[in-house]
Amino acid sequence: QPAGRGERLARLKLDRDEQKALVGKHIKELARSDSRRIMALVAYAAPGNLLDALPEQLQAYLDLDLADLAEINWKRLHFPDLRDKLKQDLEAELKLQLQADSGESPGQLLRRHAPRAIGSGKRAVLWLNWGIFGQGTGQQKPPTSKQLEEWLQFCGDFLGGKCPTDLRVVCSAAIETAETKHQRLAETLQAFGWQPWCRRPEFRLSVLPPLGKVEESHLYDFLVDGQSHCDPGIQAEVARRLIVKTGGVFEDLVALIEEAEQGGSWYALLTRLQREQGAAPAAADDEPF
Numbered sequence: 001q002p003a004g005r006g007e008r009l010a011r012l013k014l015d016r017d018e019q020k021a022l023v024g025k026h027i028k029e030l031a032r033s034d035s036r037r038i039m040a041l042v043a044y045a046a047p048g049n050l051l052d053a054l055p056e057q058l059q060a061y062l063d064l065d066l067a068d069l070a071e072i073n074w075k076r077l078h079f080p081d082l083r084d085k086l087k088q089d090l091e092a093e094l095k096l097q098l099q100a101d102s103g104e105s106p107g108q109l110l111r112r113h114a115p116r117a118i119g120s121g122k123r124a125v126l127w128l129n130w131g132i133f134g135q136g137t138g139q140q141k142p143p144t145s146k147q148l149e150e151w152l153q154f155c156g157d158f159l160g161g162k163c164p165t166d167l168r169v170v171c172s173a174a175i176e177t178a179e180t181k182h183q184r185l186a187e188t189l190q191a192f193g194w195q196p197w198c199r200r201p202e203f204r205l206s207v208l209p210p211l212g213k214v215e216e217s218h219l220y221d222f223l224v225d226g227q228s229h230c231d232p233g234i235q236a237e238v239a240r241r242l243i244v245k246t247g248g249v250f251e252d253l254v255a256l257i258e259e260a261e262q263g264g265s266w267y268a269l270l271t272r273l274q275r276e277q278g279a280a281p282a283a284a285d286d287e288p289f
Contacts, residue, residue, distance in 0.1 A: 009227050009228070009261075010222070010227070010228070010253070010254045010257040010258055010261070011050060011053045011056075011057070011254045011258075012053075012056060012057050012060045013057075013060070013222060013227050014214060014218070014219070014222050014227075014250070014253065014254065014257070015214045015215075015218040015219075015222070015250070016054070016057055016211065017218070018209055019043065019054070019058075019208045019209060019211065020057070020058060020061045020065075022206070022208060022209070023041065023058055023061075023062070023206070023208070024061065024062060024065045024066070026039060026041075026204065026206045027039070027062065027066060027070065027125070027170065028066065028069060028070075030125075030168050030170070030204065031066070031069050031070045031123035031125065031168060032069075032123075035201045035202060036168070036201065036202055036203070036204055037159075037160050037163040037165070037167070037168060037169065037202040037203070038155055038156060038159050038160045038163060038168075038169050038170075038171065038202060038203050038204070039168070039169075039170045039171070039203075039204045039205075039206055040151075040152050040155040040156070040170075040171045040172075040173075040203070040204070040205050040206065041170055041171065041172040041173075041206050041208065042148075042172075042173055042174075042175070042189060042205070042206070042207050042208065043172070043173075043174045043175070043208045043211065044174065044175040044176070044177060044182065044185055044208075044210050044211075045174075045176060045210050045211035045212070046176070046177070046178055046179045046182070046210075046212075047134070047136065047176055047178075048249045048250065048251045048252070049176075049211040049212070049249075049250045049251065050250050050251045050254060051132055051134075051174045051175075051176045051211060052132045052138075052139075052174070052176075054174055054211070055074070055076075055129050055172065055174075059072075059074060068122070069122060069123065070117075070122050070123045070124075070125045070168075071115035071117045071120065071122045071123070071124055071125065072115065072125040072126075072127050073113060073114055073115045073124075073125070073126050073127065074127045074129065075098065075113060075126065075127065075128050075129065076129050076131070077093065077094070077097050077098075077128055077129065077130050077131065078093070078097065078130075078131060078140070079093075079130055079131060079133070079140045079143075079151075079173075080092075080093050083143075083147050083150075086147055086150040086151065086154075087150050087153065087154045087158070090150075090151065090154045090158075091106075091154070091158060094106070094109075094128075095109065098112075098113055105162070106158070106159075106162035107162045107163065107164050110126055110159075110162065110163055110164065110167060110169060111164050111167060113126055114126040114167050123166075123168055124166065124167050124168070125167075125168045125169070125170060126167065126168070126169045126170070127169075127170045127172065128169060128170065128171045128172070129172050130151070130171060130172065130173045131173065131174070132173075132174040132175075132176060133173065133174070133175045133176065134175065134176030134177060135176070136176060139176065142175065142177065143173075143175070145188050148188070148189075148192075149192055151171075151173065152192060152197075152198065152205060153197050155171040155203070156197055156198065156200055156202075156203035156205075157197060157200075159171065160200060160202040160203045163202075179210075182210055186207070186210075189205070189207045190207075192205065193205050193207075211250065213247065213248030213249060213250070214243075214248045214249075214250055214253055215243075215248060216239050216240060216243045216248075219239045219242060219243060219248075219253065220235060220236065220239040223235040223238065223239060228257065228260070228261060228266075229260075229261060229266065230260070230266040231266065231267075234266065234267070234270055237270065238266060238269070238270055238273075241270065241273040241274070241277060242256060242257075242273070244273075244277055245273055245276070245277070256269065
């Protein structure tokens with residue numbers, strides 16, 4: 001039986017503060033802008049970071065953070081399997097997956113799937129999630145540099161030219177790739193940002209910092225802020241020992257937190273970690289600075 005939202009708070013709320021804050025800032029700017037229509041959002045991380053959960057993490061955050069400013073409809077799309085004529089195929093897939101009616105223009109199609117925000121004082125935002133790319137099960141094959149550029153040009157040129165003036169569209173994609181490839185990916189995306197097609201006033205490319213390991217302080221904040229049922233008396237030791245156990249790897253941390261929340265016990269988990277790790281981790285020294 002799948003875990004309920006309350007039991008899945010760890011994967012929704014744990015850390016990712018930097019990425020959430022940046023997305024929130026950029027979408028607020030998008031919603032308030034008179035000229036900008038489209039934002040392409042690219043996220044990336046090494047395996048083990050639950051990158052496929054990022055859209056849900058962002059949605060849980062933005063539903064609260066943008067409550068007074070924007071109304072967002074979220075749509076999950078699939079990237080074309082064949083990519084020889086990618087921009088053409090992206091247009092065809094958009095119409096197919098959003099079930100365009102005969103004779104319906106791209107602008108009308110986008111509007112039909114966007115929230116009805118007329119009279120609410122909020123900006124209507126349509127979020128098109130193009131999925132996760134990588135080598136894992138259920139992931140789409142990784143894009144080449146050329147394919148990534150073609151997708152971004154499709155977002156800026158095609159969608160930017162068709163989007164109604166009162167609507168805003170976010171196109172997101174997530175790439176799971178080894179840490180050794182992160183610098184090349186970051187440099188490639190940075191180079192795209194200087195291209196004339198990326199400098200159109202109606203388009204913005206937003207690249208998130210790579211998702212990484214969770215620090216002990218973030219985990220402790222998560223426990224203290226009432227996001228779990230861990231008793232206050234053991235939160236500090238639990239946080240230290242979970243970081244020792246997992247090295248801060250997001251996926252491993254979430255698995256242990258969800259185990260304790262879903263019918264397990266925080267005390268049982270702590271006892272197991274104590275048995276594995278021996279004495280409590282050493283406290284910081286008290287020498288003057």
